[in-house]
Amino acid sequence: MERGKGNPLARCPWCDHQLDGYAAMGGARGNNPIPREGDFSLCVKCGHVLAFRADQTVRKITDKEAKEFQRWWKEYKRERLREFNKAKRKKMS
Numbered sequence: 001m002e003r004g005k006g007n008p009l010a011r012c013p014w015c016d017h018q019l020d021g022y023a024a025m026g027g028a029r030g031n032n033p034i035p036r037e038g039d040f041s042l043c044v045k046c047g048h049v050l051a052f053r054a055d056q057t058v059r060k061i062t063d064k065e066a067k068e069f070q071r072w073w074k075e076y077k078r079e080r081l082r083e084f085n086k087a088k089r090k091k092m093s
């Protein structure tokens with residue numbers, strides 16, 4: 001499968017929306033945009049967090065993964081905010 005192409009296999013298990021972009025959320029397990037088994041994704045339609053299987057289909061996440069995701073998401077937001085503030089300071093000086 002080529003990078004950036006839609007993934008006809010990936011259907012949201014919650015709302016049955018076909019996920020046409022399949023880039024994994026960078027940072028959870030490295031910055032490789034091609035998803036590996038266990039990488040997290042988000043359904044653009046219903047907003048549920050999903051995880052990739054080895055065959056690039058997606059599944060609901062487990063309770064354990066939900067906790068892992070929450071930890072990662074917190075860290076991700078903190079990181080983005082830091083970058084945002086840095087850029088803002090640069091602009092103002």
Ligand SMILES: [Zn+2]
Nearest residue numbers: 012015043046
């Ligand atoms: Zn969905």
